[in-house]
Amino acid sequence: MATVCATATRPALTTDQRAPSALSINTSQAGTPRAIPHKHIPYCSPGPRPASRGLDISPGSPPSASQYQETSSLIYPPNGFEKISNDPPVYSITAAKLSHAVEHLATQPLPPTQQVFPWLHGLHAENQLQLQFFVARKKALRRTPKCLRGLTVVKAGGDLSHSKLKGAIAPEEILAPLQVAKDKKSEDGAEFLDADPKDGFGVRNFQIQAAKLSTLSDIVVYGDSRTSKEEALRLARRVSRAQAAWQKKTDTLPFGPRQFNTFVVSNKYDFIETDHPNLISLDSEGCVAHNAMDFFHRERVEMCSMSAPSQISHNVWLGPTPDPTLILDDDKVDPLKALRDYDLMIEASDLAQVPDTKAFSVLEELLEHKANAQLAENAIPQLEFPGSGAIMPPTWSQAEVDGLLATCEWMYKQAHKRLVTHQRRDSKLSLSTETDADGDSDMLDAEAERPKGNRILIHCTDGYTETSLLALAYYMYAEYVPVHDAWLQLHKDKGRNFFAYGTDVALLRSIQPRILQASPKYCGNIMQLCPAFPDWLEKMDGSLPSRVLDYMYLGNLGHANNPALLQELGIGQILSVGEPVSWAKESGTWPKEHLLFVDKVQDNGVDPLTEEFPRCLEFIERGHRNGTKTLVHCRVGVSRSATICIAEVMKELDLTFPRAYCFVRARRLNVIIQPHLRFSYELLKWEELQCQKRGRPLRRELEWATIAREIAAMNKPYSRQ
Structure with missing residues (x-):
């Protein structure tokens, strides 16, 4: 028998807005993390290697010297910061200076895409499949880019369910376990994780980005109200040794001045939460801070x-x-x-x-x-x-x-x-008084x-x-x-x-x-x-294309090859990204100008898409002006076409990339959008261009490593692994 409840089956109403624990999605009122039913991550074929298609210039080629763009920092070199440990070196930083440093980083343009890819995909020396696909014999592409300088915040203790600063991660996300490090005889048992995958091929290695970027970052350690200063300093010293070990390992030149440094926040967490709320992601009670961008919360809201x-x-x-x-x-x-x-x-x-x-x-x-x-x-x-x-x-x-x-x-x-x-008995006729067939009112009590x-x-x-x-x-x-x-x-x-x-x-x-x-x-x-x-x-599998905006739908190749359904939905234009429709030549009801095919864009982590944004978005806008809707599709409808839809949402609704990502993700319904690493980075660069066009200064809501980490965490419950 079906369940029937005699009292309210909704839990007691509260105003608690606790965020889910790290690397989990909490959609249950009881607090047990679980995935949203029926969503799934579809498989996206990467297509052939770019070189095999005869491209004149590989999109992964190194940029010219004039294109290089380095990220500046307010805490490098660490002049003016008190050194609280000499061997290894650790510096003290106030919450005010950390706030300025975080704000400054958010206003710096990211390096061009070709400067950081394919390195961000993860190029492990033992992973021949990954190396052959991305770099082949171009060993220069394997080198660590010198243009990146990040700022990684690490929480001592690692409990990120409360008292979390913006972008903070746990120590175990970047540092190898002590026993593993000792077995490798690294300096004082401190070593960064080797995040690059040793086998397999992947263009969606979002889970390794925080660890990779930490090796190119100044690292700030802090603790909550339950963490002692000694514990925070011990972690900072361990991080500092890992930085030194990594620099020795990767530098081709003799070991010179430190490229990156370690800091410990001198202020107590309570002070930070009160005086610098812009740094807070989760407060001491585990609630999402006002105006903080939390992917889990944002997806649920959308x-x-x-x-x-x-x-x-x-x-x-x-x-x-x-x-x-x-x-x-x-x-x-x-x-x-x-x-x-x-x-x-x-x-x-x-x-x-x-x-x-x-x-x-x-x-x-x-x-x-x-x-x-x-x-x-x-x-x-x-x-x-x-x-x-x-x-x-x-x-x-x-x-x-x-x-x-x-x-x-x-x-x-x-x-x-x-x-x-x-x-009621009433002696007077009124509009509410019922009459019988003869027009006489019933003056007696009656049921109505x-x-x-x-x-x-x-x-x-x-x-x-x-x-x-x-x-x-x-x-x-x-x-x-x-x-x-x-x-x-x-x-x-x-x-x-x-x-x-x-x-x-x-x-x-x-x-x-x-x-x-x-x-x-x-x-x-x-x-x-x-x-x-x-x-x-007859051609429907149960799903309609996804309505992202009133004038723009996101779908797969099956939707695109069902023109009768599209017409029923009021869709009069089709934007095909990398996958042409099979009926265009035989159909006389769709004018040629209502079909746009973007060729030579595979889901391979190499082919760029940014340069196609202007004509794709103009095509969508033209249909909007003419009162018709556009279907944007690729093969599966989660990567190439989703990237175009995110770009349009960013432009039309003036949203940052993280918010536009969650907006489209929620509206794609049962399948999870999967723009790969390069497309996602391009969209973050697209955000910079939107700020420029609107005449306002750049200020990223979240940094690349944090965005990638959040996407990996949201997708983890649906992973086939």
């Missing part, structure tokens, strides 16, 4: 904003599981009041079973108690229903189909329930009915995946529309972005006659029960 509850039928809403602790950017509604707006909540879940009549009876009793104020004000009766993809063909049972239809019928009854009221019904929210974690089967079935039943019209109307007319499995499409197509015949709007026309399915539905 997801809930995109799938915010909206009415799809009379008294029936569709949306994400209510989270009163999440404050949206434009949320001016009291979350406690918003939660009380519903009389009944139906949660779609993979673990749920199809409800039976006993479950409905219990719920009706609870709803009656709620109407009579016999339940607490914030107690909302709950019902669970199987999530999308849970009822599988061809093995679905008659009981499952019966339960789906019974749930739709029961929901309709509750949404349209009429409440009995009592009229007025429509109201219970307000129902169908919800799941992300607001669009697990609820899709029940939402589509209910909409077909309540509005008397076939499955293909339900799909389009929910997306176009109701503004819902949602994903459903191909098995859901097969199920609803199979049982469509029964759903429509049971509909309260069925008029007895048998011919309407089995309309011909359109051709575009």
